[in-house]
Amino acid sequence: MIELQHLSVGYGTTSVLSDINQSLRSGQMVCLLGANGVGKSTILRTLAGFLPPLSGKVLLEGCDLLSLTISQRSQAVSVVLTERVEVPYMKVTDLVGMGRSPYTGFFGRLSKADKNIVDEAIEMVGITGLAQRTIDTLSDGERQKALLAKALAQQTPVILLDEPTAFLDFHAKVSTLRLMLRLAHETNKTIFLSTHDVEMAIQLSDALWIVQDGAIEAGTTASLTESGRLQHFLQAEGITYDAAERTLKIK
Amino acid sequence: MNRKLGLLTALLLLLAVANVLWGSLDIPVKDVWHILCGGEVEGHSAWSIIVLQGRIPQMLTALLTGMALGTCGLLLQTAFRNPLAGPSILGIDSGANLGVAIVLLLLGGTASIGNLTIGGHLLVVVAAMVGALAIMALLMILSRLLRSQVMLLITGVIISYVTGSIIQLLNYSATEQGVFSFVIWGMGNFSSVGIERLLFFCVLLCLGLLLALLLIKPLDALLLGDRYAENLGIRIGRVRQMLLLVTGLLTATTTAFCGPISFIGLAVPHLARLALGTTHHRILMPATMLIGANLALACNLLSTLPRDGSIIPISVITPLIGAPVVLHVILKQRN
Numbered sequence: 216m217i218e219l220q221h222l223s224v225g226y227g228t229t230s231v232l233s234d235i236n237q238s239l240r241s242g243q244m245v246c247l248l249g250a251n252g253v254g255k256s257t258i259l260r261t262l263a264g265f266l267p268p269l270s271g272k273v274l275l276e277g278c279d280l281l282s283l284t285i286s287q288r289s290q291a292v293s294v295v296l297t298e299r300v301e302v303p304y305m306k307v308t309d310l311v312g313m314g315r316s317p318y319t320g321f322f323g324r325l326s327k328a329d330k331n332i333v334d335e336a337i338e339m340v341g342i343t344g345l346a347q348r349t350i351d352t353l354s355d356g357e358r359q360k361a362l363l364a365k366a367l368a369q370q371t372p373v374i375l376l377d378e379p380t381a382f383l384d385f386h387a388k389v390s391t392l393r394l395m396l397r398l399a400h401e402t403n404k405t406i407f408l409s410t411h412d413v414e415m416a417i418q419l420s421d422a423l424w425i426v427q428d429g430a431i432e433a434g435t436t437a438s439l440t441e442s443g444r445l446q447h448f449l450q451a452e453g454i455t456y457d458a459a460e461r462t463l464k465i466k
Numbered sequence: 467m468n469r470k471l472g473l474l475t476a477l478l479l480l481l482a483v484a485n486v487l488w489g490s491l492d493i494p495v496k497d498v499w500h501i502l503c504g505g506e507v508e509g510h511s512a513w514s515i516i517v518l519q520g521r522i523p524q525m526l527t528a529l530l531t532g533m534a535l536g537t538c539g540l541l542l543q544t545a546f547r548n549p550l551a552g553p554s555i556l557g558i559d560s561g562a563n564l565g566v567a568i569v570l571l572l573l574g575g576t577a578s579i580g581n582l583t584i585g586g587h588l589l590v591v592v593a594a595m596v597g598a599l600a601i602m603a604l605l606m607i608l609s610r611l612l613r614s615q616v617m618l619l620i621t622g623v624i625i626s627y628v629t630g631s632i633i634q635l636l637n638y639s640a641t642e643q644g645v646f647s648f649v650i651w652g653m654g655n656f657s658s659v660g661i662e663r664l665l666f667f668c669v670l671l672c673l674g675l676l677l678a679l680l681l682i683k684p685l686d687a688l689l690l691g692d693r694y695a696e697n698l699g700i701r702i703g704r705v706r707q708m709l710l711l712v713t714g715l716l717t718a719t720t721t722a723f724c725g726p727i728s729f730i731g732l733a734v735p736h737l738a739r740l741a742l743g744t745t746h747h748r749i750l751m752p753a754t755m756l757i758g759a760n761l762a763l764a765c766n767l768l769s770t771l772p773r774d775g776s777i778i779p780i781s782v783i784t785p786l787i788g789a790p791v792v793l794h795v796i797l798k799q800r801n
Contacts (some may be wrong), residue, residue, distance in 0.1 A: 264697075292697070296691075304743055309744075313687060315692075316687055322683055323682065324748065
């Protein structure tokens with residue numbers, strides 16, 4: 216569980232979003248929606264500890280994120296970022312094995328137990344057959360699953376993903392999102408991701424965070440529909456939202 | 467994996483012995499052996515000096531320089547996530563060059579590396595280090611601003627041009643002897659350390675290589691980029707400072723003593739990856755050190771090929787070996 220208390224995020228003295236008071240529950244996949252530039256990445260970066268909050272607090276299981284050491288944080292939050300991971304000769308098992316870094320010794324050698332955790336993580340995302348392939352031979356969807364397995368191998372209660380479905384083809388988007396939903400439910404982790412795949416997010420996620428007009432509205436698809444927030448967010452020329460079917464019609 | 471490292475070690479021993487047995491001057495193998503066993507060859511007292519005070523220090527110098535340059539290349543390629551990074555391409559050794567040039571000029575412009583005292587040498591190394599560190603620091607700042615790998619390489623090339631110009635200007639005001647010794651130094655050779663300064667040279671490089679071993683785990687994480695590494699519990703700031711120190715120390719020491727030696731730093735890590743097919747630095751780093759040492763020893767052996775007492779400059783040989791490797795990397799990247 217993550218709690219954001221009076222959190223203001225931004226860079227230097229420029230605040231992007233201020234006074235956020237929300238929380239993220241365990242065992243849920245929560246999607247962060249919003250137009251480009253509204254501060255989705257900034258929130259994720261702050262929660263990951265890459266960016267200090269301008270004010271307010273982030274509590275991870277009751278602990279202030281800022282009070283954690285880098286090493287403690289690496290065992291609390293794992294990330295999947297937008298930047299492409301391209302390392303020649305690196306195999307899927309190597310990549311997933313990197314997730315064990317917070318737990319390994321001086322030279323980063325994996326113990327037998329570590330290797331089992333890596334294999335399990337690879338199995339959970341369903342790419343066991345690709346384990347010995349080098350990552351430069353993977354499709355975008357497969358690579359994203361490998362990165363998700365890395366995050367799983369890191370064994371953190373929270374996984375943050377910045378636009379994990381961007382660049383994926385339609386089927387890969389659907390399978391990645393469904394996979395994350397299943398993992399959140401099965402492993403009781405908090406999976407928090409930003410995405411532009413609005414319709415899929417509406418249909419699949421346990422909760423939504425809508426960032427619009429400098430504020431964040433959180434809730435389930437049903438509650439946000441009831442309050443009219445979702446309609447307000449989706450409102451644009453040519454788009455109609457079918458609340459009963461949770462689909463978008465485009466004219 | 468271990469077998470390959472074993473093979474490389476065996477090759478290293480072989481090349482090390484070959485470097486002692488053969489040199490630019492023809493000394494029969496059995497006489498070399500005799501000298502190594504503590505004997506002296508009648509009528510050829512100079513041979514003892516050549517073997518014991520020439521060839522052995524030169525072999526050790528080549529061995530350690532190869533290790534150091536290869537390791538530098540590996541550190542830089544991982545740190546900048548750029549397969550074409552290396553001490554010479556990024557202009558780090560030209561920073562060291564500039565430091566050396568300034569000191570040689572300050573010492574009257576007549577001093578050559580070969581006849582400096584330890585104190586003078588220390589000054590040269592410190593100057594080279596300051597130069598190398600300044601360029602490294604500049605590159606690290608720029609690498610945050612420049613997202614493109616190619617731009618960073620171009621920056622390195624520009625740095626080399628600028629330092630080259632400054633060195634030319636310094637040469638202008640130097641004496642003829644100063645210019646001459648600088649040109650000779652610039653050709654690169656493994657013989658200028660000599661027996662007197664060997665210990666000093668070895669201590670500095672071994673220190674740098676040991677410090678590099680401390681970076682093995684952070685380097686693995688850095689392969690994924692700074693953010694991922696930080697998320698995996700790596701203190702990026704501290705690791706960067708350490709990288710700066712280690713590459714600075716290794717590049718500066720080798721450059722100050724042996725002159726600028728191009729391509730070894732760039733090519734060796736690729737040979738290691740190619741040979742071992744891994745990204746784990748706990749395997750790559752020893753492999754890089756071994757291959758670097760082997761390559762430098764082979765170059766040193768090749769440099770004595772004229773067999774008439776003269777030698778081919780090292781800086782003539784290394785590009786011939788290194789350039790094809792680099793071309794291979796570029797072509798592979800294209801796919």
